[in-house]
Amino acid sequence: MAGPGMRTHDALSVARDGAVLQVSFIRPERLNAVTADGLDDLADLLQEAAQDTEVRVVVLSGEGRAFSSGADLQGDVSAGPDDRPGVATLLAANRVVRALRGMPQPTIAAVNGPAAGVGCSLALACDLVVAAESAYFLLAFTSVGLMPDGGATALVPASLGRSRALQLALVPERLPAARAHEWGLVHRVVPDVDLAEAVAELTDRLVAGAPRAYAATKRAINDVTLAGLEDALAAEVAGQSELLGSADFREAVAAFGEKRSPTFTGE
Numbered sequence: 001m002a003g004p005g006m007r008t009h010d011a012l013s014v015a016r017d018g019a020v021l022q023v024s025f026i027r028p029e030r031l032n033a034v035t036a037d038g039l040d041d042l043a044d045l046l047q048e049a050a051q052d053t054e055v056r057v058v059v060l061s062g063e064g065r066a067f068s069s070g071a072d073l074q075g076d077v078s079a080g081p082d083d084r085p086g087v088a089t090l091l092a093a094n095r096v097v098r099a100l101r102g103m104p105q106p107t108i109a110a111v112n113g114p115a116a117g118v119g120c121s122l123a124l125a126c127d128l129v130v131a132a133e134s135a136y137f138l139l140a141f142t143s144v145g146l147m148p149d150g151g152a153t154a155l156v157p158a159s160l161g162r163s164r165a166l167q168l169a170l171v172p173e174r175l176p177a178a179r180a181h182e183w184g185l186v187h188r189v190v191p192d193v194d195l196a197e198a199v200a201e202l203t204d205r206l207v208a209g210a211p212r213a214y215a216a217t218k219r220a221i222n223d224v225t226l227a228g229l230e231d232a233l234a235a236e237v238a239g240q241s242e243l244l245g246s247a248d249f250r251e252a253v254a255a256f257g258e259k260r261s262p263t264f265t266g267e
Contacts, residue, residue, distance in 0.1 A: 011038030013063070014045060019056035019207045021049050028064025033072035034118060039092035046099035056207045058103070059199060060126055061110040062119075067135065070117020086244045087237070090149050093118045094233050097151040100125040101222055101229065104215030106206045110199045111135040111177070112192060121150030124159055127218065129185065130199050131177040132192040137185065140172040144256070145248035145264060147239050154232035158225045159185050 011034070015022040023045060025032035049055045062068050071089045100107050100122075109115075109126035116138040123129055123137070139156070141148045148156070148169050157165040160183055168175060180186045190198040206214070243249055247267040255262035 009038070009041045011035060012041055012045070016055075019054060020059060020203050021045075021055050021057070022059045022061070024060075025062040025068055028062075028066070030072060031066035031069035031114065032062040032064065032119070033069050034089065034093070034122075035072050036088040036092040039089065039096050043092065043095035043099050046096065046103060049105070050099065050103035053211075055105055056209075056211060057203045058105055058107045059110055059203060060107065060122065061199075062112065064113075065134075066113035066119075067109070067111040067115040067123060068117075068119025069114050070119045070140075087241050089118070090237060090240055093121065093150040094237070096122060097125045097155075097229075097233070101151075101226060104211065104218065106209075106214050106218070108199060108202060108206075110195060111137075111186075112195055114138060116140060118150040118152075121148070121152040121155060124155040124185070125151060128187045128202065129180075130195065130202060131180065131186045131189050132195045133177055133189060134192050135177040135180075135186075135189075136174040137168075137180055138172060138174050139168045142170060143172050144252035145246055145262070146243050146252075147236065149236040149240050151229055151233055151236070153236055154226055154229045 011025060011027055013024045013026050015024075023042065025034065025038070027033060027038075046058065049058055071086065071093075106128065107126040109123040109129045111123050111129055112132040113134050114136055115123040117140060120137045120139055139148050139152060147153075152169075153165075156168060160168075164183065175183075175185070177186060177189045181189045187202070188198060248262070248264045251264065252262045
């Protein structure tokens with residue numbers, strides 16, 4: 001990643017401003033719902049950035065009214081139930097989470113609007129979250145017959161503890177930015193119009209810091225608090241692969257299209 005500038009992928013914009021790498025989801029018409037291809041592109045970018053000593057900070061954000069509304073379920077079901085495109089998206093998301101956890105540079109999620117589903121997982125995989133007042137976090141997987149993925153089963157308990165993690169996962173409700181800040185999930189909450197400025201202030205502070213100290217600190221804290229991440233990712237892949245083929249998930253997709261509440265049977 002040599003020098004400043006911008007590159008655009010199908011689902012991402014990538015800008016380099018000095019020592020700061022800024023990556024943004026750019027599917028605002030879909031509230032930045034993510035696909036396997038877009039996530040694989042993101043993982044590749046992060047792995048490349050991790051090897052670039054001139055990159056001091058990475059910022060992940062979303063264009064428009066959302067950080068990310070999660071996996072693109074419409075795209076998933078259109079390919080047919082036997083293709084399991086949801087698993088491809090899950091595996092790609094896991095690549096991103098591993099890259100964010102392992103890279104030596106501090107990472108910031110700049111969250112506006114929803115960070116839902118795997119979008120919530122991606123935000124929490126970053127080291128620091130700066131949220132606009134409009135932001136909220138939502139783990140609505142069980143509402144559609146699925147389980148949390150993208151490392152959420154490790155990331156959320158590590159951030160909030162078991163009780164609050166189960167609350168968010170089993171009784172899915174929006175966690176507003178202000179409450180997320182009270183719970184310690186968010187570094188700072190600012191008015192929407194001040195989000196870019198607040199992120200810039202934080203990146204300036206981090207860029208001026210000691211890279212090797214940041215890398216060692218991240219490694220030590222993550223080794224302790226996310227020691228079970230790989231086991232969690234494996235359990236999520238196994239569980240979600242089964243759930244994506246379930247009658248309950250098909251019913252949830254049908255109910256969504258028909259604008260009604262799903263009727264789950266446990267099949």
